[in-house]
Amino acid sequence: MQEHYRALERMYARAPINEFYPPEISVSHGRASVSLQVRPAYFHTLNAMHGSVYFKLLDDSAAFAALSLSDVQAMVTAKFTISFRAPVSDGKITATAEVVHVDGRKVFVEATLNDEEGNEIASGEGLFLPAKLLLADVGAYQR
Numbered sequence: 001m002q003e004h005y006r007a008l009e010r011m012y013a014r015a016p017i018n019e020f021y022p023p024e025i026s027v028s029h030g031r032a033s034v035s036l037q038v039r040p041a042y043f044h045t046l047n048a049m050h051g052s053v054y055f056k057l058l059d060d061s062a063a064f065a066a067l068s069l070s071d072v073q074a075m076v077t078a079k080f081t082i083s084f085r086a087p088v089s090d091g092k093i094t095a096t097a098e099v100v101h102v103d104g105r106k107v108f109v110e111a112t113l114n115d116e117e118g119n120e121i122a123s124g125e126g127l128f129l130p131a132k133l134l135l136a137d138v139g140a141y142q143r
Contacts (some may be wrong), residue, residue, distance in 0.1 A: 001029060004071040007135075007143045008032075008064055014140040021056060025064065030099035032064035037092050048087035054113055055082060058124035061097035062109040066128035067135075069099065071143075074133045075107065080126035091116040105130050 005027040012018065012025045012034075021042075024035045034057050044050045059080050066075045097111035106127060113122040135141045 001068075001071070003143055005029075005068060007071075007141055008067055010142065011138065011140040012060070012064060017056075021053070023057070023060070025060070027064050027068050029068055030065055031097065032061045032068060033094055033096040034061045034064075035092055035094040038088055038090050043089065046087075048089045049093075051082070051084065054084065054122045055080070055124075057093065057095035058082060058097070058111045058113055058122060059126065061095040062111045062124065062126045063128060065097040065099050065109050065111075066107040066126075069102070069107065070135075072134060072136070074131040074135050074138060075128045076131045078106075078127045078129045080124055082122055082124040084122050086115075086119065086121045088115055088121050093121065 008027045009025050026033050038049055042049050042053045059077055093115055095111050095113045097109050100110050101108040109126050111124045112120050114120055
């Protein structure tokens with residue numbers, strides 16, 4: 001499965017949106033973490049990071065935790081809920097996600113977003129379902 005986890009990491013790095021948000025990802029069985037250096041380009045008018053960046057890191061880490069369970073089936077977000085705790089305007093932030101329950105084809109994942117001091121700045125929980133696409137059919141997924 002290590003080969004699958006590395007293939008997922010490479011697939012994630014190839015996503016065009018990650019040219020704007022240059023994150024780092026680590027995937028293992030049922031877990032994933034995504035880190036990002038905060039930049040002013042991510043700020044809203046109150047000089048703190050926009051909520052869309054919180055969502056991206058939480059959802060990405062959760063999605064790849066779900067994807068780690070199978071080297072056959074692609075997964076998509078069906079539902080994701082975020083709780084914001086604190087604004088952030090500098091430093092490196094890391095979202096860490098873990099699969100907490102699998103019910104048939106439904107994968108439930110919880111994620112937290114922390115600043116570099118370890119303070120929780122947001123959390124989220126999501127439901128992930130199989131996509132109609134197999135990982136073998138995703139050009140960026142190369143083993």
